[in-house]
Amino acid sequence: MTDNNPTNNNDLPNDAQSAQDQTWQPKKKSPAKRLLVLALLIAGVIGILYAYQLPPFSPSYIETNNAYVRGKPTQVSPKVAGYVRQIMVQDYQFVEKGQPLVQIETDQYEMRLAQAKAGVLSQQATLGKIKQAQNSAAANVAVMDANIESAKVNLANAKAQHARLAELVKMDAVSRQDFENSLANVQKAEIAVLQAQAQKKNAEQEIANVVVNEKSNLVAIDNAKAGLELAELELSQTLIKAPISGRLNEILVKEGQLVAVGANLMSIVPSDLWIVANVKETEISQIAIGQPATITVDALGSKQVLTGKVVQIAPATGSEFSVNKTDPSTGNFIKVAQRVPVKIAFDNPTDASQIQMGMSAVVRIDKVKE
Known part of the structure; x- marks a missing residue:
């Protein structure tokens, strides 16, 4: 088929085609398109800066x-062991500080308290006996003082009698036997004084022993009272109370359950x-x-x-x-x-x-x- 297009370059002479090539120019882009492309580039950069919070779009x-x-949260735990008698609250309940939560059986702790009270009374009774012994020892010391004075008086009389007989024996007014008997009486009186003094020391030592026993008993009384206070404290701790105000979580203990010291019963969220x-x-x-x-x-x-x-x-x-x-x-x-x-x-x-x-x-x- 023959192409009838008069503008076909293949049908033009070489000189005409060369002239046409020299006069061709590319189409110029419009300024509006250039501005649009530039605006798109700027918008893309701004979008990236904004998306990644980069300057100048960094937030304050x-x-x-x-x-x-x-x-x-505060964990609620028992300070004494025992079987749970009663649970006084419900799951997620709001509780005030000091509100009773759980009651542990008190039988054994009440018996310990009674035993501690009896121990205090026993030690106080022992102290009363010691007081009596102390008074008796003091009376014995007073008796020993009287015995010493009596022995000294007897010694003085024996010495006076011996002195008189010593003068009479020189004049042969008394027998030699009476004189020697008077000397023996003096020696006996001296020994009686020494015995009375020794008995007084024994009585004073008894007072010292009573004082030591009294101090020991006072310590025993303090120990018994401390045991009584401990028994009272343990009995009071069978009633577990809320340490703070707040809302309970799920209660983890059941009535009749044996709980140990420090077991997690529940928690309170303030x-x-x-x-x-x-x-x-x-x-x-x-x-x-x-x-x-x-x-x-x-x-x-x-x-x-x-x-x-x-x-x-x-x-x-x-x-x-x-x-x-x-x-x-x-x-x-x-x-x-x-x-x-x-x-x-x-x-x-x-x-x-x-x-x-x-x-x-x-x-x-x-x-x-x-």
Whole structure:
């Protein structure tokens, strides 16, 4: 088929085709298209900066969804062992400080108390006997003093009689036998004085022994009274009371169950709650004590925003407190940004009444102004 197109370059002479090639120019792009492409590039760069929160779109706060409601639950445990007689509360009930929770059987503790009271009375009776012995020993000492004085008087008379006979024997007025008898009487009187003095020392030693026994008995009385107080304390501890005010968790003990000292019966969650936000280590330098924060608890929805302040910053990352720490020296090392716990207290304590411990939250903490 023959092409009838008069503009076909194959039908043009060589000179004409060469002239046409020299006069051809590419089409110029319009300025509007160039501006559109440039605008798209700028918009893309701005979008990337905004998406990654890079300058100039860096926020004035630090945000993390790695945050949870925390509290300090108190474990309720018995201080004495025994069988549970009665449980006076229900699961999840709110209790006041000092409210009775559990009653342990008291029979054995009441018997121990009676035994301790009897021990105190017994020691006090012994003390009464010691007081009597002390009075008797004091009376014996007084008797010994009288005996000594009597012996001394007898000794003085014997010496006087002996002196008179000594003068008479020189004049042969008395017999030699009477004189020697008077000398023997003097010696007997001296020995009687020594005996009376020795008996007094024995009586005084008895007083000292009674004093020692009294001190020992007083210690025994104190020990018995301490045992009585311990028995009273143990009896009072059979009634387990709430150490703080708060809400109970599930009760783990049943009536009739034998519980040991320190067993976990239940826990009390106080109304004092706070937020622990785990912040990246690269952002922790922009947080300081007292910085305000906004809190959104997942359970309350994003529309209800609570406020608080940073009150404490952990001295180490969360991984340092974990049981199984990572060991970078093994060679399998992947650098991961660590998290530092930050404690945030609610501005309004009543806000904590709307939430429960363990709930998840989103936290925004204002950065420190440079």
